[in-house]
Amino acid sequence: MADRTVYNPMRKVAIFGGTHGNELSGVVLVNHWLKHGEEIARPDIDVRPFITNPEAVEKCTRYIDTDLNRVFDPENLRKENKLNLSYEVKRAQYINSVFGPKGSDEAYDVILDLHNTTAHMGATLILENSRDDFTIQLFNYIKKCMAPLTCSVLLNEHPQLKYATTRSIAKHPVGVEVGPQPQSIIRADVLDKMRMVVKYALDFLKDFNEGKEFPPCNLEVYKVLENVAYPRKENGDIAAVIHKNLQDQDWKELNPGEPIFSTLDGKTITYEGECAVHPTFVNEAAYYEKNQAFTITQKILLTAQSVRCINSK
Numbered sequence: 001m002a003d004r005t006v007y008n009p010m011r012k013v014a015i016f017g018g019t020h021g022n023e024l025s026g027v028v029l030v031n032h033w034l035k036h037g038e039e040i041a042r043p044d045i046d047v048r049p050f051i052t053n054p055e056a057v058e059k060c061t062r063y064i065d066t067d068l069n070r071v072f073d074p075e076n077l078r079k080e081n082k083l084n085l086s087y088e089v090k091r092a093q094y095i096n097s098v099f100g101p102k103g104s105d106e107a108y109d110v111i112l113d114l115h116n117t118t119a120h121m122g123a124t125l126i127l128e129n130s131r132d133d134f135t136i137q138l139f140n141y142i143k144k145c146m147a148p149l150t151c152s153v154l155l156n157e158h159p160q161l162k163y164a165t166t167r168s169i170a171k172h173p174v175g176v177e178v179g180p181q182p183q184s185i186i187r188a189d190v191l192d193k194m195r196m197v198v199k200y201a202l203d204f205l206k207d208f209n210e211g212k213e214f215p216p217c218n219l220e221v222y223k224v225l226e227n228v229a230y231p232r233k234e235n236g237d238i239a240a241v242i243h244k245n246l247q248d249q250d251w252k253e254l255n256p257g258e259p260i261f262s263t264l265d266g267k268t269i270t271y272e273g274e275c276a277v278h279p280t281f282v283n284e285a286a287y288y289e290k291n292q293a294f295t296i297t298q299k300i301l302l303t304a305q306s307v308r309c310i311n312s313k
């Protein structure tokens, strides 16, 4: 007999934009929905659009003092002595008080956190927990609705590389990452894809709350294995750039021996891993300061039990 997971209805849903103030699709969509909420309204769901880092949005920069999307860990959320805290840690504590507290029953059910990447990733959903059947079912639904457009799923639950995201205060965190889009500009194609993802996510939640059962499913995901750093000179300067054969090839197979960097003196550096991988976040602008040239992932299949809602009316 197939197992089924039951949940309470998902009534508290937030859509976050401006977690990074220079990723403008989420900023303009959330600002639009704050004035015109009809598009995101669904029966019996409180859907709340919210700008998470207003100072960074104002200055059109990723962050003011520190990356907001890294500070939702218990230690930062607990810190006292408000005078010495960075703007983003104070903001994280406030966001956690409104939409969390993280890990509690009162926390929001679902948070869609809207991001852009300069990498050629297309529409991407970011999953934080491979055992969260509800979110796997949600992603499977969105992916099917997006077809023939691709919608890839990135799974980040790497013990060292996972970070404490803004969305992680929700019971079911959903990262939405759409590219390629340069920082501080808006591309219509990217905006449309993000808008479609949000629409399908909300449609799923409506169907789910109305009692629709979603049968068991398989979901193809790209699991984070490692971040690859830029080769640097002794003085810290970048010594090589992403090779032209790797540029814009996010999600494509990369085999051992294939080029990944070109050095400034004209040499090619090849991938020397053991087996084929799938790079992503290739040449992401925001990751130069984190010294990440790209992330390598492995394609795996997740399965989810059927899900349905308990007290649907």
Ligand SMILES: CC(=O)N[C@@H](CC(=O)O)C(=O)O
Binding pocket: 020, 069, 115, 116, 117, 118, 126, 165, 175, 177, 284, 286
């Ligand atoms: C380019 C970018 O900002 N990416 C996001 C990914 C995520 O939301 O997990 C970040 O590094 O926070």
Ligand SMILES: [Zn+2]
Binding pocket: 019, 020, 023, 115, 116
């Ligand atoms: Zn971002």
